[in-house]
Every structure is written in C-alpha cells, then in structure tokens.
Amino acid sequence: MPRGALLAGVMAVTSALTMATPTPPAHAARTDAVLEWFDVYTSAVPPSTRQNPQVTNGRAWAIGWIAASRALRGGDPSRNFQEAALAQALHDALIELVPGRAEALDRALAGTLARIPAGNAKDEGVRAGRDQARRTLRERTGDGLDPASVNPAYPPPPAAPGIWRPTPPSEESAVGAGQARAKLFLLGQAGRFRPGPAPALDSERYRKHLDEVRVYGVKDASARTPEQTTIAKLWSQASLSGYTQALRAVLSRPGQSPAKRAELVAVFHAVTVDAQIAVFDAKYAYTRWRPITAIRAGGDATWEPLIATPPHPEYPGGHSTYAGAAEQVLNELAGPKTAPFAITGPEGTQRTYTEWRQLTADNVNGRAWSGIHFRFSDETGAQLGARVALWDLVRAGSLFR
Numbered sequence: 001m002p003r004g005a006l007l008a009g010v011m012a013v014t015s016a017l018t019m020a021t022p023t024p025p026a027h028a029a030r031t032d033a034v035l036e037w038f039d040v041y042t043s044a045v046p047p048s049t050r051q052n053p054q055v056t057n058g059r060a061w062a063i064g065w066i067a068a069s070r071a072l073r074g075g076d077p078s079r080n081f082q083e084a085a086l087a088q089a090l091h092d093a094l095i096e097l098v099p100g101r102a103e104a105l106d107r108a109l110a111g112t113l114a115r116i117p118a119g120n121a122k123d124e125g126v127r128a129g130r131d132q133a134r135r136t137l138r139e140r141t142g143d144g145l146d147p148a149s150v151n152p153a154y155p156p157p158p159a160a161p162g163i164w165r166p167t168p169p170s171e172e173s174a175v176g177a178g179q180a181r182a183k184l185f186l187l188g189q190a191g192r193f194r195p196g197p198a199p200a201l202d203s204e205r206y207r208k209h210l211d212e213v214r215v216y217g218v219k220d221a222s223a224r225t226p227e228q229t230t231i232a233k234l235w236s237q238a239s240l241s242g243y244t245q246a247l248r249a250v251l252s253r254p255g256q257s258p259a260k261r262a263e264l265v266a267v268f269h270a271v272t273v274d275a276q277i278a279v280f281d282a283k284y285a286y287t288r289w290r291p292i293t294a295i296r297a298g299g300d301a302t303w304e305p306l307i308a309t310p311p312h313p314e315y316p317g318g319h320s321t322y323a324g325a326a327e328q329v330l331n332e333l334a335g336p337k338t339a340p341f342a343i344t345g346p347e348g349t350q351r352t353y354t355e356w357r358q359l360t361a362d363n364v365n366g367r368a369w370s371g372i373h374f375r376f377s378d379e380t381g382a383q384l385g386a387r388v389a390l391w392d393l394v395r396a397g398s399l400f401r
Contacts, residue, residue: 033083033112034164034261037068037090038251040108042100044094048238050175051147055182057240059145062185062269066094069138069266071128071401072259080121080130086290087112088129093236096137097241144182145273152178157287162201162299164287164313172311180281185270185399186392190281193387195380198288198315209374213291217371219304224369229306230371231362234345236307239322240365241342243272246326246359249341250334267396268329279318279381288315291371305371317373317381323363324385332354332393 006129041061071085084272091109092298095102098312116122144150154177155163180190199206216224217232235242247268290313295303295325330387336356343348354360364378 025255027386028324029114030079031112032260033086035248035251036112037087037108038265040105040249041090041094042244042248044105046098048240050151050172051149053150053176053179054238054240055150055176055273055280056145056147057274058269058273059140059143060094060097061240062095062266062273063136063140064090064133064387065262065266065269066354066399067093067132068129069259069262071125071132072262073400076121076124078121079121080116082118083131084113085129086123086125086258086262088126089133090094090129092130092133093137096133104301110366119121140183142183143280149182150179151175162198162289162294164289165293166311167292167309169308170311170350174312175281175310176312177284179214179277180284182277184274184277184349186395187274187388191285192278192391193278193384194282194285195316195384197212197286198374198380199376205376206374208273209289209368209376210294212375213302213368213371213373214295214300214371217305218292219306219371221306224306228365228369231351231366232306232346232351233347234343234349234351235319235363236370237345239272239319239326242359243326244340245269245343246330246353246356247306249338250330253334253339263400265332266399267393270331270396270399271389271392272322272325274392275321275385276318277376278388279316279321279384281314282316282384283318286315287313288377290314291374301345307370307372309372314373315377315380317367317378318362318363318383319367320363320373320378320381323360324382326381326385327356327360328386328389329393 041064045060046052048057067090068086070087072082075081075085087109091105095105096111098105113122113126116125154174156174157163157164164174166174182190184190199209215221216228247265250264255305290309292303292305292309312318326351336357337355340354342350342352343359351362359381364375364382367373368375
C-alpha cells in the first residue's frame with residue numbers, strides 16, 4: 001500500500017477547526033489544550049519501575065488518548081467542543097488508571113474548563129469525553145497489563161550455557177514473564193512476528209558481538225568514546241521517558257488540529273504497547289542469557305557493565321524493539337524528519353535529533369555500549385518493532401470506531 005494511502009487511512013480526521021466564539025485578543029491567546037494535557041499525562045503517569053511497569057504506563061497513555069480521539073471524531077468541530085471533550089476524556093481515563101493523582105487531575109480539568117465559554121458546545125464536549133472514557137476503560141478491563149499480571153513469579157530455568165539466570169549485583173527475579181499473555185491493541189497474536197532464535201554460542205556472529213560488549217560495554221571501558229558513553233547513558237532511561245520528549249516535539253508543530261494530534265499520541269502508544277508485548281513473547285520463548293553472565297562464565301569473574309543489567313531475558317532487545325516501532329509510527333504520521341530537538345536523560349545527558357531513525361540507531365548502539373545487550377539482540381529488536389508497527393498502522397483506524 002502506498003505510504004500516502006496508508007497515512008490517509010490511519011489519520012483521517014476532521015478538517016480545519018472553526019471557532020465558535022470570536023477570536024480573543026492576541027494578548028489573551030488561549031492555552032494549547034493538547035500540549036497542556038500531554039504535560040498533565042507526563043506528570044501524572046508514574047516513572048516506570050518494577051511496581052509500575054513501562055507497558056502498564058504505556059497502556060494508560062493509550063487508553064486516555066484513544067478515548068479522547070473517539071470523543072473528538074465526528075463531534076462539533078468548534079474549539080469549545082474539542083477542548084472540553086479532550087480534557088474530560090483524558091481526565092476521566094487517567095483518574096481511573098492513576099487514582100493517586102486525582103487532586104492534581106481535578107485541578108487541571110477545572111482550569112481547562114474554566115477557560116471555555118459556557119454553552120452547548122462545551123456541555124456536549126464534556127458529555128462526549130465522559131462517555132468515551134467510560135467506553136475505552138471498559139474495553140480494556142482485565143487486559144492483563146496490570147503490574148501483578150505483567151510480573152508473576154518466575155522461577156528461573158536450570159542453569160545452562162546460553163540460558164538466562166539472575167544477574168549481579170541484585171540477582172533479582174525476572175520481570176515481565178506475564179506480559180506476552182496480555183491483550184493486544186491491534187496485533188492479534190503476540191508471536192505473530194516472533195523472530196528466529198539468537199545466534200548459536202559457537203557462531204562467528206555471537207563471538208563477534210560478545211567481544212564487542214566485553215570491550216565497549218565494560219564499566220570503565222578505555223575503548224568507548226565520550227560520545228558513546230553519552231548515548232549509552234541517555235538510553236538507559238525507560239523508552240517511554242525518552243519518546244515522550246520526542247512526541248512533544250511533534251505535537252508542538254503549528255497548524256495541526258487537536259483531533260490529528262490526539263490520534264497520533266493514541267496510535268503511538270497502542271503500537272508501542274503491542275511491540276512491548278511482542279518482544280516479551282520472544283524473550284520468554286528463548287530465555288537467553290545476558291552478556292554479564294556469558295562473560296563471567298567465560299572466566300572474567302569481575303567484569304561489570306556500564307549500566308546495571310535489567311532483570312529479564314536478553315533476546316531480543318526491548319529498547320530497540322520499542323524504538324523500531326516508534327520510528328515507523330513517527331515516519332508514517334509525522335514524516336521521517338523533524339526540526340532539531342533534544343532528548344535529555346540521566347546525569348544530564350542530552351542528544352539532538354533531526355530524524356527518527358537516529359533514535360533507533362542510538363538505541364541499538366547504546367544498549368551494546370552499555371554492556372547489557374548483544375548487538376544482534378538490538379538489531380533483531382528494531383526489526384521486530386518495525387514489523388509490529390507496519391502491521392498495526394494498517395489497522396489503526398479500528399481504534400477509533
């Protein structure tokens with residue numbers, strides 16, 4: 001299918017907005033409700049941790065913005081309706097999903113609604129937002145993406161060459177073992193694009209990539225350049241944290257309707273949740289060991305990675321799967337290039353990007369240079385994410401019916 005046709009099918013939205021009230025003076029310009037509520041979500045959704053898995057947080061983003069998109073579709077095109085519907089849908093979804101933030105969410109909603117002139121458009125927008133939040137929450141009830149379902153107890157398999165085992169220094173039990181059983185948004189089957197197995201331990205590719213991690217991924221690597229260290233540390237943050245900054249850069253572009261921008265956020269998160277489910281399906285199908293396990297088993301008992309190893313199987317790489325999916329969504333719905341924007345990460349690390357593929361490349365490289373993935377896992381993950389996204393994008397219109 002031509003890219004233009006795919007884009008039209010995925011992002012069919014209302015035409016240019018019309019104002020229901022006279023344009024206010026320039027000094028009293030109205031707040032951008034989409035950016036306002038994007039920032040509300042950024043503040044309200046908790047950091048990704050074992051107790052708040054990234055996939056659970058991505059689900060919260062997807063549910064809220066799907067509800068908002070549904071409320072905006074086919075409704076009154078006036079700004080008053082659209083802002084009221086957007087804010088009410090996002091508030092009602094998130095207050096159910098993150099109840100601990102209720103007070104802040106109520107204040108944010110009150111602030112948005114106070115700016116909107118009273119009238120039928122505002123009242124109808126509030127009703128539409130409420131209705132679609134209830135509907136979308138109902139559809140996702142019991143979808144297996146709550147923390148308890150994502151992280152069931154997982155007894156590690158018997159120790160053997162190539163097989164995952166808990167890693168130092170924490171020796172934590174594995175996370176994400178239940179993720180592959182969760183309800184998908186669009187993909188249908190978690191293993192639809194499951195890649196083949198990782199390279200054999202006696203293969204040239206495995207040995208080459210093991211040597212790379214041993215040399216470039218070690219904690220105090222002399223071979224790793226300062227730029228490579230910056231990239232590794234930048235992408236040690238959760239993918240959701242890094243890509244929230246990328247999405248905000250897209251939403252800040254002028255001339256886009258609220259409906260189109262809401263749909264972009266909704267599709268992005270539905271697709272990346274599917275990609276996370278798909279990669280954990282493969283991780284627990286193959287249960288491959290981490291570089292630190294392989295290197296220490298090979299005789300270097302004190303080897304340490306630059307970044308602490310996450311507690312789950314290695315292959316394929318989760319960050320690169322997310323990146324591969326995100327790249328396809330952003331290419332398709334926002335174009336492959338962007339005005340320069342920066343992503344900030346741990347320890348004040350920062351990188352400026354102008355194309356979405358650059359983020360994927362940094363994820364692939366950075367996870368190897370951080371010492372926690374073999375390069376083949378990152379390359380395979382990026383390919384898996386791209387395949388999931390291309391499948392999902394063709395079907396993304398169904399999210400809003």
